[in-house]
Amino acid sequence: MLFVCYVTIDPDARDESLARFMENGVVEPSGVKLLGAWISLTQQETWSIFESDSAEAIMALFEPWTDLNVHQIAPVMDFDSLKKFLESKG
Numbered sequence: 160m161l162f163v164c165y166v167t168i169d170p171d172a173r174d175e176s177l178a179r180f181m182e183n184g185v186v187e188p189s190g191v192k193l194l195g196a197w198i199s200l201t202q203q204e205t206w207s208i209f210e211s212d213s214a215e216a217i218m219a220l221f222e223p224w225t226d227l228n229v230h231q232i233a234p235v236m237d238f239d240s241l242k243k244f245l246e247s248k249g
Contacts, residue, residue, distance in 0.1 A: 160212055161194075164221070165231045166205040172227040173202055179227070186223070190216030208235075 168176050185207075187193050196207040205228075211217050221230050236244075 164207045167229045168203045176227045188219035191220050
């Protein structure tokens with residue numbers, strides 16, 4: 160299943176977030192494949208797309224950051240999958 164995550168970084172936590180990223184990067188736990196990640200030029204927002212079939216793996220990916228950032232995660236599908244779904248409804 161595909162997920163998109165939008166993260167907001169509190170300005171007071173930005174430097175700590177960037178320092179943690181430089182030290183550890185983004186560690187992909189078993190069961191999660193990070194497909195892409197981007198940060199805004201203000202360094203206060205990020206977007207990522209990842210694939211996983213495990214709620215626990217998703218939690219393991221983001222839990223180390225929840226003391227600094229707010230995460231909004233949503234399951235998504237590509238347009239080809241949407242088209243197949245709509246066609247199957249008849």
